[in-house]
Amino acid sequence: MSQTDTCMSFLWAKKKEQNGQFFWLPLTLHLKDTMGVMDFLWHHWVSEGQKEIIIHALSDTGEEVADTAQRLACFLAGIHDLGKCTPVFQTQKGYQNSPDLDIALLNRLEQAGLTGISSLNLDMAARKRSHHTVTGEYLLQYFGVQQDIASVIGAHHGKPVDKEEIVTKMKRYPRYCFQDETKGPCQRLWLAMQKKLLEGSLEKTGFIDTEGNPTADSLPEISETGQVLLSGLVIMADWIASNEAYFPLIPLEENEPRAIEKRLQHGMMTWREKNPVEATEVMSIPDVGEYYRERFDFPPRPFQQKVFDTIADTANPGIFILEAPMGCGKTEAALTAAEELMAEKQLDGLFFGLPTQATSNGIFPRIEDWFDKFAGAYDKFGIMKLMHGKAALNELQEELVDGVHVDEERESGVLTSQWFAGKKTAILSDAVVGTVDHFLLSALKQKHLALRHLGFSKKVVIIDEVHAYDAYMDVFLSRAVEWMGAYGIPVVLLSATLPKGIREKLIQAYLLGQGKGIRTRDKKKYASIFQSEAYPLLTYTDGGTVRQRRDFTKEEDKCVVVRRLEENHLEEMLETLLANGGVAGIIVNTVGRAQGLFERLVKVFGRDVSLLHAKFIDTDRVTKEKVLMDNIGKDAKRPRRAIVIGTQVLEQSLDIDFDVLITDLCPMDLLLQRVGRLHRHQITRPEGLSIPILYVMGQSDTLSFEEGASAIYGDYLLARTQKLLPKEIFLPRDISPLVQSVYDDTEIHWDEGVKETYKSAKKKHAINIMKKTNTAQNQFLLRKPHLKIKPDKYNLIGWLDTSITFDSEENAFAQVRDAEESIEVIMLMKYGTGYGYFGKKEDISGQVENYKVAKEIAKQTLKLSSSIARFAFGNIQKTIEWLEEYNRENLYSWQQQPWLKGSLGILFEPIDDRKTGRFYLGDVILMYNYDIGLQVFQNNKKKI
Structure with missing residues (x-):
């Protein structure tokens, strides 16, 4: 064995002391483990769609490009810790061992030819700026590897370097990488080991010249999108290979495990037993009628049939925005679309995002039931995760943990595995239900963002209740959609009440991500699409073309009578309305108002009054929601008389029914969401409540609105809603026109007494939107994706450049919600x-x-x-x-x-x-x- 090989065999990647015994992991073994894990993931976990994204990101073309992509992924895994082959790393002291282990490892290197390494003194500042990710990136560039691929190595601990100078500055400190400042024997030995590790990885993965010699010149160039996904894969492979439950450390006296030939097989079998993942080739739906009966136990409605037909007929599907009334079956339409889109794009996962934890919890059982049938159809086990701060306390999620939901006789089903249950790895699960924050976080500069992108690149993305997001969140939503466009990942957005400006903005974002966008000369061509007030409405992209479907069967309209109500007459009005019994809903804008009304009304109506808002202990709120569903949900045994007071929590995803509704004034789209809880079900009503009537409090002839409503929504939208609110609303036909009328810039005639007040509110609204947009576009917003291949310019350097680190998930959520x-x-x-x-x-x-x-x-x-x-x-x-x-x-x-x-x-x-x-x-x-x-x-x- 040569001196280079001997010394290289003593390099450590990990070390620890346990029960007085020394353990270590040779660097060469860890690199071999990681390359093996990557090869396994490529063949068993990575979807064909993800492979296509990476393949299209390569400069190589031709029949062998798929093989090139796989070899590149394995090469990166096999060289990811090259930076550990440096004196600055090998002289690091361990945190899980006594100094004796550090000394023993250094003595072996000293005896192998690295004279003086035991006494090499590098200060802490030197170690900090010479992390092995940085030295690894520097060494790759030193040996001729381009910046695109080198930057992936620099990012494998979750964050690429912020500036190129951080890497190039390493040449000023030769002792960190080569021990000697002159070309002495130690420097030559370090260079020989580093070069051998690089060439060994190149040779194993087939990057050789015409004479069979390994060379970095054979490596392909790769665009930014491919770099991100490969970075995520390297992180995933490294984490699995670093988990001692799968790949244990070995006693110090051993240079390799006794059963090294079985190490990879045993490690991946152990991981796979707990995580039975397998990339699935999803098939196109041949008969949507049969599909609906199998998945949902009912045939598709005409509306759902047309949504499916449109998606199935789309040659190159991208983003789909479905605007349709509450309760018409958008969820089932979206899930059916997701499965068809998986087949088209060769994906095998789903992300379903909603505005809140409560709405996520509410839909989780429905998605789990669908995914269980989906997994059964392909004879597989699927990893499913409820993803929000309280997910671990969800009863159904707990059932799925460690396969409790799967009995021994089942060969398919849904479970949650331990490895995929971590905060960083949950998004890698096959199916994820969670709050929209997790999708918005894909546009936030945050450590391990590449892992999040890797998870989304495997899935069809569905976002529900898009109307519920404000101007600040819209910035992150648009950028997240733009990145999905860059990957070609289908996005399905659902809304009952969507302003047309948001419709256009999101379509534009997806097309920009694809490098297409809508040119100025084409805007007139698409004007009718973006300005359309048809309802229901499906707007979508087919390649670079924007299309729209409007020919949905119109539902029979329900006429809702709208009346103004002064709050000081509330008790009197309720006495009259509920004289013959019935259930009245009162939705107000703030918790304080809800509590105040509760204290007032309980004195008059006693135990008939109940309250629901966000300031209850979580368990109390869940109990109250269950009681509410039992009392006034679908097929409930309704009380003779009840008054339910609540805040916005009542307008989101609770399938409840009021005989009469009283609401605070709020923006039109949210007002219509609240109306969706009025006469929701086909039931017999008490005498006097057979006609749906909406009473609106908080209106003001002087445009001086209630303090809480003004603070939340702003006087501008409240004024426009009040002015444009008709005395009768015909649902669903009036939904889109009413929402568009409030959110567009058309002038409204105002009396002289309030004209200046309105102008002031409008100006304040514009400033607020600009302020929110500018704040969102600060240093935390991820940059736009680059599709071009230019290694020295479009690489991961600076991709997450920000001086702020988010120490908790909640803190990160606050950044994308302006909370x-x-x-x-x-x-x-x-x-x-x-x-x-x-x-x-x-x-x-x-x-x-x-x-x-x-x-x-x-x-x-x-x-x-x-x-x-x-x-x-x-x-x-x-x-x-x-x-x-x-x-x-x-x-x-x-x-x-x-x-x-x-x-x-x-x-x-x-x-x-x-x-x-x-x-x-x-x-x-x-x-x-x-x-x-x-x-x-x-x-x-x-x-x-």
């Missing part, structure tokens, strides 16, 4: 010397070690807004610090429990027989009651 930070707390009631749940006389403090009890405690959460934190201690950070100290003193045992570790709990003093609790948080008093939720007081004044 203030909040503090999630677990809320319990004191019980003697211990504590328990609100309303229950049981001390559970001694049962925290019980898994089920700890998990139930973890569900008792509620978020405290940053405004509460400001009232309490001046800012959110001081409030968190105070809560952390409070928890150390009162709930220290929680930190020993997996479900509770890192959580912040507060214990309320019981009032009124444990139904109400009080907690002093700095300068505010928190009051919680099951009926009314959280209230905040300061100086005897209610703050929310």
Whole structure:
């Protein structure tokens, strides 16, 4: 064995000390493991559609290009840790071992010819700027590899370098990479090892010249989209190969495992047993009627049939925007579209995004049922994940964990695996249901973004209730759609009430991602498409062409009578409306207003009044939603009389039915969403409530609107909605015209008394939109995709260039939602010397070690807004610090429990027989009651 080979065999990739024994992983073995994992993933996990994206990103063409793509992926995996073949890495001290292991490894290198490495002194600053990702990228460029491929290596720990100078600056510090500053024996030895690792990977993957010699010149060039997906694949392969459950470290005295020939097979079999993934060739739907009966147990409606026919007839499908009424079957139409699009684009996954955790939870069982049948149709197990902050507490999600939902006799089905359950890896699951934030995050500069893009590139993307997103979120939505366009991933957007400006913007974004866009001269050609007020409506792209389908069968219109209501007449009106019984819904714009109305009306109507909003403990809110569905959901046994007060939570995805609806004024699209809960089902109504009537509160002749509504929506949209709201709404035909009339720029005649007020509101609205857009387009927004192949320009350097790192998922979500930070707390009631749940006389403090009890405690959460934190201690950070100290003193045992570790709990003093609790948080008093939720007081004044 040559000196180079001997010394190279002593290079370590990982090391640790366990029970007094030394373990390590040779660098050459780890690179071999990772290349093997990559080869397995390419053949068993990567979809044919993903392969096509990478293939089209290569400069190579011809019959062998598919083989080139696979070899390139394996080459990158086999060389990803080249930067560990440097003195700056090999002299690093381990965090899981005593100095003896560090010394033993260095002594072997010293004896193999690296004289002086044991005493090489490199300061911490040097190590920080010479991370092995940076040195790896530098060495590849040093040996002639182009920047496009080299930058993938620099990104394999989740973040590419921000600037090219970070890499080129390494030439100033030869000791970091070569030990000697002159061309001495140590430098020659390091160069020989580095070159041999590179050439070995090139040779194994077939990148050789005409004479059979390995050469970097044989590597293809690759565009940015391909670089991103290959970067994600390298991260995935590296994580699997680095997991000791699959690829264990070996005793220090061994230079390779005893059964090295079986190591890869055993490692991947072990991973696959827990993660039975397999890329699936999805077939086109031959008979949509039979398909609907198999998947949904009913035949398709004419509307659903036409949606399917349109998608099936599209030669090169891209983005589809489906605008249709609430309750017409958009979900089933979208799922059918997804399966057909999977077949067309050779994908095998789905992402279904909704506005909130509650709406995601609501649709999860329906998607799970569909995906279970989908997996059964292909005799496979599919990995499915509910993806939001509270997903682990969802009962159905818990059933799927570790295959509990799959019995021994089943050969197919749905499960959630441990490896795919992590926050970074969940998006790699076959089917993901979650909040839209996860899709928006694909346009946010954040570490491991390539892994998120890899997950989305395997899926058809469905986003529901697109109308619910504001100007700030629209910026991230458009950029995310643009990147999906660059990959050619189909996107299906669903909306009941979509402004036509958003329709045009999203179509444009997808086409721009494909490098096409709509040229100025073509805008007139597409004007009728983008300005159309037909309803239902399907607008879509076929290659670079925009098309539209409008010939849907019109549903029979329902006439909703609209009346103005002054709030001071509310009790009197309800007495009249409900004289013969019935269910009245009252939807207002803020929690404070909802609570205030509840306290007013309960004095008159007693227990007939209930309340639902976002300031309830999560478990209480779930219970209340279930009670609501049981009482006024589909096929429910309805109460004789009920008044349900709520906020926007009532307008989203709850299949409930009111006999009469009273609402605060809000923008037209949201108003129509609320109307969707009025006479929703075909049932017999009480006398006097047979006609659907909408009562609107909060209107103002002076355009001076209620403070909360004004703060949330702005006076401009409220004024236009009020002015354009007719006395009768015919649904569904009026939905699109009413929404478009509010959101377009057509002038409205105003009386002299309010003309200036309206102008001021309009100007403020325009400034606010511009401000939100500019804020969203700050350093956090991902740049536009580049499709051209130019290695020295379009590479991953600077792709995630930002000075801010998001230390939590919630913090990242706040960036794409323009939301203030909040503090999630677990809320319990004191019980003697211990504590328990609100309303229950049981001390559970001694049962925290019980898994089920700890998990139930973890569900008792509620978020405290940053405004509460400001009232309490001046800012959110001081409030968190105070809560952390409070928890150390009162709930220290929680930190020993997996479900509770890192959580912040507060214990309320019981009032009124444990139904109400009080907690002093700095300068505010928190009051919680099951009926009314959280209230905040300061100086005897209610703050929310």
